Amino acid sequence: MVSKMSLAEKINITTGTGWQMGPCVGNTGSADSVGFPGLCLQDGPLGVRFADSVTVFPAGITVASTWDRDLMFKRGQALGAEMRGKGVNVMLGPAMMGNRMPAGGRNWEGFGADPVLSGVAVGETVKGIQGEGVIACAKHYIGNEQEIFRQAVEARGQNWAVDEAISANIGGRALREIYAWPFMDAVESGVGSVMCSYNQINNSYACQNSYLLNGLLKDEMNFQGFVVSDWIAQRSGVASALAGLDMTMPGDGRVFADGGSYWGSELTTAVLNSSVPLSRVDDMALRIVAAWYSMGQDSSSYPRPNFSSWFRLPQGPQYFGSDDIGKKAGITINNYTNVKSNHSSLARQIAAESIVLLKNTNNTLPFGSGSNARRSLMVLGEGAMGNKNGVNSCIDRGCNDGTLGQGWGSGSVEYSSFYSPLEAIQEKAREDGTLVSYVTSEADHNRIYATVASYPNSTCIVFASADSGEGYLAAEGHHGDRNDLKLWHNGDRLIQGVASMCKDTVVVIHAVGPVDMESFIEHPNVTAVVLANLPGQEAGSSLTDVLWGGVNPSGRLPYTIGRRLADYGPGGQVMYTPNHPIPQQDFDEGLYIDYRHFDKFNIIPRFDFGFGMSYTTFEFSDINIEVVKTPTEFLPTRNGTVQPPKINSTIPDAKEMLFPADITQIHKYVYPYLSSSSGITRDNTPQPSASTRSLVDTDKLFTSLLKVRAKVKNNGAVAGKAVAQLYMSYPNSTGVDFPVQVLRGFVKVQVEVNQTVDVSFDLMWRDLGYYDEEKGAWRLPVEGGKWGGYKFMVKSSSRGDGVEKDMNREDVGK
Known part of the structure; x- marks a missing residue:
C-alpha cells in the first residue's frame, strides 16, 4: 500500500489536518488512491472524550487499586469497544507516569508508583483495547512527571520567565528500570502507537530525542508501531523527523489552530531538498499503515466517526476550526450512537474492588441490614452529591465541586449518567428503614455541627477529596499539580469537627493520590476510613456495595501514603519555582521513589504500598x-540482523507537489502541497539508506x-x-x-x-x-x-x- 502512495499521500497520513479541522481531537489526512482513510485519534484513558452516550470508567489509578489483571483487561476491552463504536481509530491511552511525585497533576491517569504494577495494568489495557480493533496509544513517553513547566508557553502564561520546557534528567538505569518499564510492557503487548511528551529529557525535547525514539523505543524495545506527538509537542520539522517522530498532532506547528505546521508542506519541502530522506517518510507511513492493518481496520465494517468533538447538534461544520467556507459547510455528524452496552456494571465492579479500607475500628464496617441496620445516618460534605451546577458544568472537569469521580484535563470524559453516593445511601436506607440526614455544603460548618448535635447517636459519613489535573487548566489555585497533599475545602477541619461530636465517624475520601491524614487518622471517634479513589460514573453504587458488605473490600494502595510530604524525599517534590530559564529537574534519587525510598531511609509510612484491609483475614x-x-549473564543478540523493509519510492519533481487545481483550499487546514516550487533545489548526493543492524x-x-x-x-x-x-x-x-x-x-x-x-x-x-x-x-x-x-x-x-x-x-x- 505504501509503495503505491504518492509523496503527498504519505505526508498527508503523517500530518494532522489542524486543530478542530475534523470530528476528532486529532485527524490525519487520507491516501484516497489506495483506500487509506484519514484516522481519528481521540482522548482519553477513561472513556471517549467530547462524546455523548458513553461510559465514564474509573480512572487508571482506580483500576490499579484493584490489583486485578482480569479487571484491567476487561476495562481496556470495554474502552476499545466504545471507541470503536464511535468510529475512533486511535485511543489516546493508556497513560503512564512514574508517580515519582505524589502531587503530580496527572498521576491519576496512570497506574501507580511501581513499574511492575503499572506495567501489568498497561499491558492488559493494551490487549483489551486492541482486541476490539482500536489502536492503543501508550503515553506520555517519557519523564512527564509534573505539569508545571511542561510547556514553556503554558508556564509563561502563568507568569513564569522560562525559555524552554522543563528537562527531566534521568540516568540510564532509572530510565529503564522505572520510567520506561511500563512502555516495555506496552510494546510486548503489541501496542500500535506511542505518544511522546511535552517535556525535555536530558535537555532534548521528547518528540525529537533520537536516543529515546530511535534508540530506546524502536531499537532496544523493537517497537513496530508509530510515534505520535502530544498536541503541539513537536518543536521542529527536520530534527523531529530524523529523530523518529512518525505523526504530528494536531498538525498545527507552534500554536493551536494557526494553520501552520512543521510538517505538511514543510515536510514536502524537506524531502524535495534532501533534508529528510524519502526512506524516513516511507518508514513513517509504513508504521502507521501497519498499525491500521494490524487491528483489522482495513475492513469495510470498521465505522467512521459518528460524533463531533466540537458541537452537539446533529449537523454542523465539517471543519469547525476554519473561519471561511469550511466553517459554513454543514454535514450530519452526530448520530448519538449509544455505545455504553452494559459497561456500567463493569465500571461499578472496578470501582468497588478498588476501594481501599484503611481503618476499621471494632468492625465498624460493614453496616448491617434489616434488624442489624444503623438507625440513623448523617451524610456530610459536598462530596456526597453530584456537582450542584450539573455534573458536566466545568470544562474538562476543571473544578472540584460535588463528588470527585475523575481528575481534570484532556483525560476527562463528559458524564452521560452519574450515580452519587448520597443517592445510593438513601436507597439503601429506604430498604432498611434508616433515617438519613445530610448537609452537603462544606462551607456551612455551623449547620453541619448543629445537624450532628441533633442526632447524637447517628453514624456520621464524612466526605472529603483532593483533586488535580492537566496544566492547561487551574482549579482553586492548583495549576495541574497539587500544591500539597492536603484535603481540599478544609476537609481536615470538617472531619475533626464532626469527629469531636460524633462517636462513630466514617470518613470517605475521593482522591487522585496520597493525602495527608495525620490530623484525623488516629482520632478515636474516626472509626473507619475508606479511600474510594476516582470511581467514575458509578461512585454511589460502588461505595454502598462496600459500606454495606455486598462487596468485601479488596482494594490495595498503588502508592505509599506518607505522614508528610517531606517523607517522599527531594525526588518526591514538584518543582513549583524554576531553577533556570530552562528548568532542570534532576532525578538524582535514581530507583528510589515511593516505597523504595521509604525502605532505603527506614521511614515509617502511615500506610505502606500495597496496604488494604478486608472484612476477613x-x-x-x-x-x-x-x-x-x-x-546467561547478558542477553544474546537477535538471530540474524534487522533490515528495514524496502519501499521502491522516487522523489517527484517539485512542480508535481503544487496545489492541484481541483482542490478548494480551506483556511487553517494543513495540506502537503506547495504554493510555489521556486527556490527548491535538490542535493544530488546519494541519500543514506537504512542500515542493517545487529541488536541485542x-x-x-x-x-x-x-x-x-x-x-x-x-x-x-x-x-x-x-x-x-x-x-x-x-x-x-x-x-x-x-x-x-x-x-x-x-x-x-x-x-x-x-x-x-x-x-x-x-x-x-x-x-x-x-x-x-x-x-x-x-x-x-x-x-x-x-x-x-x-x-x-x-x-x-x-x-x-x-x-x-x-x-x-x-x-x-x-
Missing part, C-alpha cells in the same frame, strides 16, 4: 521456587526463568479476595546498589472461608536483572559464575505479613 504460607530456565534480543527480557508458588488461606468468617504480592530482594554481595525490595508480581484470588488456594508467579529475565550503565546492557547479578542469591517474599503489602524464602546460588539447578 488471610494467611500466606508454603513458598517454593522452581527454576524454569538457566540464563530484548524480547528475551520476557523469557520466564523462575516460578514462585505459595498458598493463601482465609482464616476469617466471610469469603473475600486476597491480593498476594511477590516482593524480591536482590543478592547483596555483587557490589551493585539495589533497593531493599521490589515488587515482582501479584495475584488476586477469591478465597472462601477456611479455604486454601494456590498462587503462582512467573519471573522473567527482566524481573531478575538490572541495567548496567557502564556496559550499556541488561545483565544478571552473577557472581563467581553462579546466579541466584535472591530472596522472595509473598505477603499482604510491602511491609505486611507473609512468607519468605532465600534462593541460594548453590541451590540453582537442583
Whole structure:
C-alpha cells in the first residue's frame, strides 16, 4: 500500500489536518488512491472524550487499586469497544507516569508508583483495547512527571520567565528500570502507537530525542508501531523527523489552530531538498499503515466517526476550526450512537474492588441490614452529591465541586449518567428503614455541627477529596499539580469537627493520590476510613456495595501514603519555582521513589504500598521456587540482523507537489502541497539508506526463568479476595546498589472461608536483572559464575505479613 502512495499521500497520513479541522481531537489526512482513510485519534484513558452516550470508567489509578489483571483487561476491552463504536481509530491511552511525585497533576491517569504494577495494568489495557480493533496509544513517553513547566508557553502564561520546557534528567538505569518499564510492557503487548511528551529529557525535547525514539523505543524495545506527538509537542520539522517522530498532532506547528505546521508542506519541502530522506517518510507511513492493518481496520465494517468533538447538534461544520467556507459547510455528524452496552456494571465492579479500607475500628464496617441496620445516618460534605451546577458544568472537569469521580484535563470524559453516593445511601436506607440526614455544603460548618448535635447517636459519613489535573487548566489555585497533599475545602477541619461530636465517624475520601491524614487518622471517634479513589460514573453504587458488605473490600494502595510530604524525599517534590530559564529537574534519587525510598531511609509510612484491609483475614504460607530456565549473564543478540523493509519510492519533481487545481483550499487546514516550487533545489548526493543492524534480543527480557508458588488461606468468617504480592530482594554481595525490595508480581484470588488456594508467579529475565550503565546492557547479578542469591517474599503489602524464602546460588539447578 505504501509503495503505491504518492509523496503527498504519505505526508498527508503523517500530518494532522489542524486543530478542530475534523470530528476528532486529532485527524490525519487520507491516501484516497489506495483506500487509506484519514484516522481519528481521540482522548482519553477513561472513556471517549467530547462524546455523548458513553461510559465514564474509573480512572487508571482506580483500576490499579484493584490489583486485578482480569479487571484491567476487561476495562481496556470495554474502552476499545466504545471507541470503536464511535468510529475512533486511535485511543489516546493508556497513560503512564512514574508517580515519582505524589502531587503530580496527572498521576491519576496512570497506574501507580511501581513499574511492575503499572506495567501489568498497561499491558492488559493494551490487549483489551486492541482486541476490539482500536489502536492503543501508550503515553506520555517519557519523564512527564509534573505539569508545571511542561510547556514553556503554558508556564509563561502563568507568569513564569522560562525559555524552554522543563528537562527531566534521568540516568540510564532509572530510565529503564522505572520510567520506561511500563512502555516495555506496552510494546510486548503489541501496542500500535506511542505518544511522546511535552517535556525535555536530558535537555532534548521528547518528540525529537533520537536516543529515546530511535534508540530506546524502536531499537532496544523493537517497537513496530508509530510515534505520535502530544498536541503541539513537536518543536521542529527536520530534527523531529530524523529523530523518529512518525505523526504530528494536531498538525498545527507552534500554536493551536494557526494553520501552520512543521510538517505538511514543510515536510514536502524537506524531502524535495534532501533534508529528510524519502526512506524516513516511507518508514513513517509504513508504521502507521501497519498499525491500521494490524487491528483489522482495513475492513469495510470498521465505522467512521459518528460524533463531533466540537458541537452537539446533529449537523454542523465539517471543519469547525476554519473561519471561511469550511466553517459554513454543514454535514450530519452526530448520530448519538449509544455505545455504553452494559459497561456500567463493569465500571461499578472496578470501582468497588478498588476501594481501599484503611481503618476499621471494632468492625465498624460493614453496616448491617434489616434488624442489624444503623438507625440513623448523617451524610456530610459536598462530596456526597453530584456537582450542584450539573455534573458536566466545568470544562474538562476543571473544578472540584460535588463528588470527585475523575481528575481534570484532556483525560476527562463528559458524564452521560452519574450515580452519587448520597443517592445510593438513601436507597439503601429506604430498604432498611434508616433515617438519613445530610448537609452537603462544606462551607456551612455551623449547620453541619448543629445537624450532628441533633442526632447524637447517628453514624456520621464524612466526605472529603483532593483533586488535580492537566496544566492547561487551574482549579482553586492548583495549576495541574497539587500544591500539597492536603484535603481540599478544609476537609481536615470538617472531619475533626464532626469527629469531636460524633462517636462513630466514617470518613470517605475521593482522591487522585496520597493525602495527608495525620490530623484525623488516629482520632478515636474516626472509626473507619475508606479511600474510594476516582470511581467514575458509578461512585454511589460502588461505595454502598462496600459500606454495606455486598462487596468485601479488596482494594490495595498503588502508592505509599506518607505522614508528610517531606517523607517522599527531594525526588518526591514538584518543582513549583524554576531553577533556570530552562528548568532542570534532576532525578538524582535514581530507583528510589515511593516505597523504595521509604525502605532505603527506614521511614515509617502511615500506610505502606500495597496496604488494604478486608472484612476477613488471610494467611500466606508454603513458598517454593522452581527454576524454569538457566540464563546467561547478558542477553544474546537477535538471530540474524534487522533490515528495514524496502519501499521502491522516487522523489517527484517539485512542480508535481503544487496545489492541484481541483482542490478548494480551506483556511487553517494543513495540506502537503506547495504554493510555489521556486527556490527548491535538490542535493544530488546519494541519500543514506537504512542500515542493517545487529541488536541485542530484548524480547528475551520476557523469557520466564523462575516460578514462585505459595498458598493463601482465609482464616476469617466471610469469603473475600486476597491480593498476594511477590516482593524480591536482590543478592547483596555483587557490589551493585539495589533497593531493599521490589515488587515482582501479584495475584488476586477469591478465597472462601477456611479455604486454601494456590498462587503462582512467573519471573522473567527482566524481573531478575538490572541495567548496567557502564556496559550499556541488561545483565544478571552473577557472581563467581553462579546466579541466584535472591530472596522472595509473598505477603499482604510491602511491609505486611507473609512468607519468605532465600534462593541460594548453590541451590540453582537442583
